[in-house]
Amino acid sequence: MTYCVAVSVKAGIVFCSDSRTNAGVDQISTYRKMHRFGRDGDRQFVILSAGNLATTQAVINQIKNDIQENAFTNIFNVPNMDSAAEYLGQVSLAQQSKYNLGSTIYEANFIIGGQIMGKPHRVMMVYPQGNYITTSKDTPYLQIGESKYGKPILDRIIEPGTTLDTAVLCALVSMDSTMRSNLTVGPPIDVCVYEADQLMQGRYFRLLQDSDYLRDLKRAWDERLKDAFRSLPPIQWDTMWDPDKDQAGS
Amino acid sequence: MTYCVAVSVKAGIVFCSDSRTNAGVDQISTYRKMHRFGRDGDRQFVILSAGNLATTQAVINQIKNDIQENAFTNIFNVPNMDSAAEYLGQVSLAQQSKYNLGSTIYEANFIIGGQIMGKPHRVMMVYPQGNYITTSKDTPYLQIGESKYGKPILDRIIEPGTTLDTAVLCALVSMDSTMRSNLTVGPPIDVCVYEADQLMQGRYFRLLQDSDYLRDLKRAWDERLKDAFRSLPPIQWDTMWDPDKDQAGS
Numbered sequence: 255m256t257y258c259v260a261v262s263v264k265a266g267i268v269f270c271s272d273s274r275t276n277a278g279v280d281q282i283s284t285y286r287k288m289h290r291f292g293r294d295g296d297r298q299f300v301i302l303s304a305g306n307l308a309t310t311q312a313v314i315n316q317i318k319n320d321i322q323e324n325a326f327t328n329i330f331n332v333p334n335m336d337s338a339a340e341y342l343g344q345v346s347l348a349q350q351s352k353y354n355l356g357s358t359i360y361e362a363n364f365i366i367g368g369q370i371m372g373k374p375h376r377v378m379m380v381y382p383q384g385n386y387i388t389t390s391k392d393t394p395y396l397q398i399g400e401s402k403y404g405k406p407i408l409d410r411i412i413e414p415g416t417t418l419d420t421a422v423l424c425a426l427v428s429m430d431s432t433m434r435s436n437l438t439v440g441p442p443i444d445v446c447v448y449e450a451d452q453l454m455q456g457r458y459f460r461l462l463q464d465s466d467y468l469r470d471l472k473r474a475w476d477e478r479l480k481d482a483f484r485s486l487p488p489i490q491w492d493t494m495w496d497p498d499k500d501q502a503g504s
Numbered sequence: 505m506t507y508c509v510a511v512s513v514k515a516g517i518v519f520c521s522d523s524r525t526n527a528g529v530d531q532i533s534t535y536r537k538m539h540r541f542g543r544d545g546d547r548q549f550v551i552l553s554a555g556n557l558a559t560t561q562a563v564i565n566q567i568k569n570d571i572q573e574n575a576f577t578n579i580f581n582v583p584n585m586d587s588a589a590e591y592l593g594q595v596s597l598a599q600q601s602k603y604n605l606g607s608t609i610y611e612a613n614f615i616i617g618g619q620i621m622g623k624p625h626r627v628m629m630v631y632p633q634g635n636y637i638t639t640s641k642d643t644p645y646l647q648i649g650e651s652k653y654g655k656p657i658l659d660r661i662i663e664p665g666t667t668l669d670t671a672v673l674c675a676l677v678s679m680d681s682t683m684r685s686n687l688t689v690g691p692p693i694d695v696c697v698y699e700a701d702q703l704m705q706g707r708y709f710r711l712l713q714d715s716d717y718l719r720d721l722k723r724a725w726d727e728r729l730k731d732a733f734r735s736l737p738p739i740q741w742d743t744m745w746d747p748d749k750d751q752a753g754s
Contacts, residue, residue: 393750402652406681407743410726411733419739427733431656445744459744467743471736476660478732483677486724489669493717496697 255438256479258287258302259428260365261421262377262389264414266450267367269300270425272399272433274440275307288444291313291321291329294484297370299329299338300446305362305382313342313350313362320345335368335376342366343384350382361397370446375450386490403435404428418447426461430472441468505688506649508537508552508561509678510615511671512627512639514664516700517617518548520675522649522683524690525557538694539564541571541579544704549579549588554649555612555632562599562754563592563612570595585618585626592616593634600632613648618698625700653685654678668697676711681723691718 258271271287271306285307292298301317303310319326332338342364353360359382360374380386389396394416395408403425411424422445432439441463448456459470508521519538535557542548551567561567570578581586592614603610609632617627629646630636639646644666645658654677661674672695682689691713698706711718 367546375577402685403656405685406653406656407729407733410684410729422739423736424733427736434659435652435655457741458746460747462745465745467740474736475732478735479657479660479729482725482728482732483657485728486673486677486721489672490717491707495712495715496708497710498708 255436256287256304257397257401257404257424257429257432257436258304258365258399259395259397259401259404259408260300260302260326260367260377261395261408261412261416261423261425262367262375263394263412263416263418264450265416265418266452266456267300267375267377267448268418268421268425269302269365269367269443269444269446269448270422270429271302272368272429272439273442273444274438276438277307278295278324282438286444288446289317290446290455290458291317292368292453292455293330295371296453297368298448298455299366299368300456301342302365302398303362304364306360308353308390309346309349309360310364312352313345313364316345316349317342332370334370334373335366335378337379338368338370339380339386339388343386346362346382348378365396365398369450369453371448371453375448383401388399400432400436400439404432407431418449422447426468426471427475429490430475432467434472441465443468505686506537506554507647507651507654507679507682507686507689508554508615509645509647509651509658509675509733510550510552510617510627511645511658511662511675512625512664513644513666513668513671514616514691514700515666515668515721516702516706517550517625517627518668518671518675519552519615519617519694519696519698520672520679521552521694522679522689523692523694524688526688527557532688534692536692536694538569538696540696540708541567542618542703542705543580545621546703547580547618548698548703548705549616550698550706551592552615552616553612556602556610559596559599559610559612562602562621563595563614565729566580566595566599567592582620584620584623585616585628585703588618588620589616589628589630589636589638593630593636596632597634598632615646615648618704619700621703625698650686650689657681668699672697676718676721677725680718680725684722692716693718722723731750734753
């Protein structure tokens with residue numbers, strides 16, 4: 255399994271991904287799921303991948319090859335982010351169809367985010383079927399993989415005006431919640447922060463399994479969350495309504 | 505969809521369920537998913553249900569009929585909680601197989617918890633296949649339905665020594681997180697608290713859509729969670745490791 259999230263705010267885009275892959279519980283490996291492509295001053299992309307590892311690796315390889323061979327369509331010559339997402343969807347479909355012989359489907363999901371000179375920065379999620387969606391003011395983030403455990407904190411914190419530092423922290427808390435509840439999501443954690451209109455490779459860092467920061471964040475969030483829970487008003491039993499005892503009260 | 509959770513601690517069992525059912529987004533109804541059966545001084549059960557509504561209603565009806573007709577096996581004469589869970593699994597399988605003509609499967613999941621005189625209180629989850637699992641010291645709760653959004657807070661708070669009041673509050677926070685992220689889980693919320701060794705019907709209450717308590721809890725938890733997030737230590741960029749810039753540092 256995998257968990258990747260991209261948060262798009264006015265100030266830029268935060269990307270965060272785990273690195274655990276598994277084919278059964280005894281075949282667990284570490285692969286980077288964050289891939290960066292860019293030409294300084296012209297365009298910058300980050301691609302996050304989830305799903306079948308053979309498919310995602312083949313897709314990333316073809317994107318690289320298309321750049322090197324200066325293919326008619328490649329992410330260094332697409333005119334805008336929509337075209338980049340559409341191109342990614344086509345590459346993904348082409349790779350999946352190569353091995354689509356039996357009933358097994360080697361699907362993959364991608365998030366692509368970034369900016370092309372003169373255009374706004376954007377994030378899209380590309381489905382295995384090749385089509386894609388983008389973020390909105392109401393939904394300023396996109397997730398792929400094991401997305402449910404880490405969704406509540408994003409829903410509560412992220413809005414278009416959120417700062418990049420807060421978005422990084424929130425993405426890491428979202429990742430922490432996911433890792434706590436799903437063993438197949440795990441470190442190293444890759445983080446990339448693209449600042450709007452810079453058109454330069456964003457800040458990137460990696461948190462390893464034994465990272466002090468990851469351990470401190472995990473502990474701090476656990477403590478803060480427990481404090482928050484303990485500070486909730488206790489149940490007032492006498493105000494609770496039992497419809498079975500109160501026939502008049504419906 | 506549905507969300508039901510049962511928390512089993514030393515002091516007793518807390519049951520919590522939503523009431524929304526849907527067959528497509530424009531066919532949304534309200535049905536109680538919590539069913540109580542008991543004979544004071546002898547045994548008490550609460551059954552929570554998720555899945556196909558026709559199946560769950562048929563199962564609950566058969567359990568009632570078996571009691572009324574004093575069937576050879578019914579939940580008023582099973583010797584222990586394991587037998588109760590096994591009986592529930594058999595009833596569920598029988599009802600599913602009645603309509604299992606095409607490829608569509610009308611599956612249902614159940615949680616059954618309670619106590620029989622002279623035995624400890626216990627909780628089991630019954631799979632659509634009829635088999636079942638129970639709780640443990642490490643996993644003192646069981647969920648059915650849309651379980652992921654509400655799992656993290658249970659993992660952090662619930663342990664065998666947790667009080668019943670705290671377990672109720674935690675179940676409600678878990679329910680709130682689920683309702684916030686999934687539209688198909690919604691009020692009224694049913695809560696039942698069975699106190700260990702009482703063998704009397706537990707305390708029961710229902711929170712409606714416009715419940716003051718539900719609204720206050722939702723707001724309080726949202727505020728506390730945001731406060732908790734804001735109190736996290738900020739990212740220290742200078743301590744973050746970029747493996748691409750630090751060839752020596754792996």
